Amino acid sequence: MKKTSLNDIAVELGVSKTLVSLVLNGKGREHRISEKVCKKVIAKAKELNYQPNQIAKGLRTGKTNTIGLIIADIANPFFGKLGREIENEASKHGYRVMFCSSDEKAEKSKQQIEVLQQGLVDGFIISPPTGSEEQILKLEEAKIPYVLVDRFFPEIDSNYIVVDNFLAAYDATQHLIKEGYKKIACVTINDKLVNMSQRLEGYKKALADANIEVAESRIKTLPFSHEKDDVLLAVTELAGGAEKADAVLFTTSKVGVMGLECIHSLGLQVPGNLAVVSFDDPDAYRISNPPVTAIAQPLKEIGSRSVKILMDLMNKRKGKKNPQQVMLKTNFVERSSSKK
Incomplete structure (x- = not known):
């Protein structure tokens, strides 16, 4: 079944593709497109079940509203529950989470970071495997927002949330x-x-x-x-x-x-x-x-605070000079x- 495009909506309404794009990206008012036209575009998009291409949108705008979560083992109940808490917290900020499992292999983690860096995510929450120090340093150098959870590297001055x-x-x-x-x-x-x-x-x-x-x-x-x-x-x-x-x-x-x-x-x-x-x-x-x-x-607190720190980094509310390093108590x- 053919996926509905912006052009399909434009042809149906007899307007330009640019107008449709502006309306669906929430920029109709700033470009003085009437409310009546905006409503018609939105209604037609719903009627035709239009689904935006998030990857293309991210490449175009530089923002995907997606977090890359790289954990050690999704089959481990600890990481499964932590992933759920992170996903719940991210959704409160309008973000999705893309899950990856490194299986504690540095090479696999490296490949996942490289793929997700290609315009798929705005930042990372990572439980880094042994031997992945270079990957974290590269994120630092590229000024890509990230937070480490569950473990960290003592020699790297990074943002992290761990327990004692x-x-x-x-x-x-x-x-x-x-x-x-x-x-x-x-x-x-x-x-x-x-x-x-x-x-x-x-x-x-x-x-x-x-x-x-x-x-x-x-x-x-x-x-x-x-x-x-x-x-x-x-x-x-x-x-x-x-x-x-x-x-x-x-x-x-x-x-x-x-x-x-x-x-x-x-x-x-x-x-x-x-x-x-x-x-x-x-x-x-x-x-x-x-x-x-x-x-x-405290999985709920680890999840909520890791997302909050990442949001601060992505919105540049906190500088990289003073990384947030949090150690929580267990129960x-x-x-x-x-x-x-």
Whole structure:
């Protein structure tokens, strides 16, 4: 079916294509086009189901009213919920969101940024993968508005919104220590990511402050692209042997959900055999048996504030000389999975 064009509307009404364009772009009044003619153009556009070409419009006006959101993994409940919050907030400002998932691969992120830069978006919200520093520096050099979320690069003075990952992991590990657990394990992913590194350091510091040995055998670092078999092997090793763990901190909800499934598949009881605390708080944790103690990140605030900062940058209300660097607190939600 042929898509309706500006020319189709102009021919139907017997007016010029330029007049139709001016009216549909909200410039009829400033070009002294009568209200009667404007109403006719708008009515005919609706009748013919006219859909503007947003890409062409963006190239023409330099503005697309679209944000590029590049996250690590859309299948991860944390990123899925964060994406929804960003989309909700963006819509309040009249913006759409174009979603991309980098799968924690710098090259894939690079390709996505390059494609979206070609007049498709006005700015970016990015959860940058390891090794993508050069991409962020190029955005800086090109003066393209962007905000980093979930993680950042300490050596780049950028706008970002993160949580206090060190303190969150420290407090969660302290909670397990206070409950009486001594052999506390940590299952994490790619510790080259600054947020994962901070979570691991928080876990270690809490053990050290309680004079509990940090046993490297109880720290399992999985690749980002981990599968259930990777998690099962980690949980099996932690659950067996003389040095078996009595509690575990999962540093992402994706690992946590897989970990719980593996714990149950091994016939172990939570918290009887293995107490559990996990970062993030997906719906599954509230209805799990038992419900899972979680470190809930303020997704709504991360979403709203990242969009607000980006809007300030795109509207040049804030300068790049004083980047907004926000660190938020998490909310520790204590449930039955970590009780002694």
